[in-house]
Amino acid sequence: MDLVPTLGARLLIQLWRQLQQVSRRRLPSPYVWLCPERPRFCLLSKEEGGSFGFHLQQELGGARHVVCRVEPGTSAQRQGLREGDRILGVNRHAVEQEALEAVARLIRASGPRVLLAVVAGPALDTARAQQGDGALLCPTLGPGVRPRLCHIVRDEGGFGFSVTHEHQGSFWLVLSPGGAAERAGVPPGARLLEVNGVGVETLTHSQLSRRLWQSGEQVTLLVAAPEVEEQCRQRGMPLAAPLAEGWALPTRPRCLHLEKGPQGFGFLLREEKGLGGHLGQFLWEVDPGLPADKAGMQAGDRLVAVAGESVEGLGHEETVSRIRAQGSRVALTVVDPKADRFFRMVRLSPLLFLESAEAPASPQSTRSASGAETEDPPGADTALPRAPRGSRQCCLYPGPGGGYGFRLSYVASGPRLSISQVTPGGSAARAGLQQGDEILEVNGRPVDGEDDVDRLHQLAEAEPPLCLKLGARSPRGWSGL
Missing domain, CATH: 2.30.42.10 (PDZ domain)
Incomplete structure (x- = not known):
């Protein structure tokens, strides 16, 4: 006989078909939405000349970051952000244990788009009761396992x-x-x-x-x-x-470390309209030979951060105040016009692509200038040992094929061990290694002889990361191994 589905059966069939479509599209498994303790993700886009459309406050008596207001008609409302949601993650950072100001700084630094991991307040309380306050509920992606x-x-x-x-x-x-x-x-x-x-x-x-x-x-x-x-x-x-x-990005932001000399920093900050008519803070009148010029500042660079904190959207006076608050040493993150156009095109903040422990920027991306030439540049990465002047530290993680993307040369005289070839787009290239870079240390051990070539190959097969101390590039010829 013919079977005529009841209304309930039709709804079940419709739900099953929807779940099949979800599976075919390779979206997250349905159980994610059925489990209230799992965070949900909101990808927000900043309104033109505005904000993401929500307000954040710290929960009284706790370290939780609570969405206290969502503006109607904004990206936050359209993406399902709700009042009372607790923010667990910002982009690839878990922020459950961070201070409110640090969370706000990460959101501001995200630029036109930000990904928030959030959970409703009651669900978070349930999860905390089950797993304890020390458990981190925000999932993360490790280095090399990201889009x-x-x-x-x-x-x-x-x-x-x-x-x-x-x-x-x-x-x-x-x-x-x-x-x-x-x-x-x-x-x-x-x-x-x-x-x-x-x-x-x-x-x-x-x-x-x-x-x-x-x-x-x-x-x-x-x-x-x-x-x-x-x-x-x-x-x-x-x-x-x-x-x-x-x-293999065509350009990256540059972090400039300056120490004020007797004649000052040697540049002029001016507010003016940049790409798309957006107001920004631009660097001009870079005086030759003064700290700004020595640090690699170029006239027309746009200032995007002071001491690592975004200044996007700030007025001229507030930006100047933040620079002055750093005293005689200041770290400025800038982009030239080419980099500015690129990051505006991809709708991402250049601050997302600053050097980090897993993928340092190129050696040209970080330069220093100081009134005292023998001192280390301010703002050096404290996660790595301080290197002598003229050297730098790079920590590499293997690429998708398991290699680091460079070849070595050994020269009997002069710089002994150096980089002879760098694979474009590989881990070494992203970390800023270039042909002719001299290797001074490998994972904290000095390099001074031909036997170190074999030792370096052995270390490359060990547990990552591979940490290299590099000297200045050598002008000598290279002989491949």
Whole structure:
């Protein structure tokens, strides 16, 4: 006989079909929304000339950060942020144990987009009762297991990838061996998330092809390797741009360390309109030979942070006050016009791509100038031992293929052990290693002989990270090993 489903049965069938669609789209498993103790994620976009649309306060008698107001019609409301939500994470940082000001600083530094991990107050209380106050409830992604922002420059073989798709908005990349995409760090089988800062979830295959063609000779892709996609699915995390690590980016922010000399810092700060008509704080009239010039400041640089704290959206007087509050030593994070255009295009803050322990910036990205030439630059990374003047520290993590992306040379006279080749887009390239860099120490052990080549290869196979102390680049020739 014919079976006519009841209303309840039809609803169950409809729910089952929806869950099947969720699975096919590789979104987080349904149990994430059925478990109130698991955080939910809100990807917010800053309103033009405004804010994300919510207010934050610290819970009385505790260290929890509570959303106290959500503005109607804003990104925060559209993405489901609610009054009373507790913030557990900002981008890739767990903030449950952080002070309120540190949380606000991370949100401000995120720029146009921020990813918040939140949980409703009652659910957090339940989880704390079950797991204890010391348990961290915010899932995180480790180094090398995050989405990648890859900048690809077209060569004679094109961009070096083709696109496959299941349905609208779901695209995966097939790489050409040795092609431009592979050299730029795109992992095999990567899922495509964004093209030049624009999501692809609403695009058809023909619209995506047109957008790639319109990119010209260069394109910046946000991609996720299969293992990253699986890690995010298991943790209930979205594949969001603010989680990304940068691979072979055409430019990066620069951190300048200045110490005031007898004639001052040697630059002028001026508020004016920059790209898109946005007001910003720009650096001009850099005096030759004074600390700002020695630190690598360039006329036309835009100031984005003072002592690591974002100054985006601040007025001129408040920015000047923050610089003066640092006294005779100050650390300024700046972007030149090219970097400014790039990060505005991808809609991410340059502060997300500052040097860190797992992926330090290039040696040109951090320069120092001081009135006392023998002193270490202020603001040095306290997580690493201080290096002698003229040297620097780099900690490397293996890339997707397991290697660090560089080759060695040994020279009998002069600098003994140096970098002979750096793979573009590899771990070494992202850490700022360049051809000719002399290796002084490996994991804290001095390097001074030919036997160290074998020892370095052995250390490269040990537990990461691989920490190198590097000297200045050598002008001598190199002989490959």
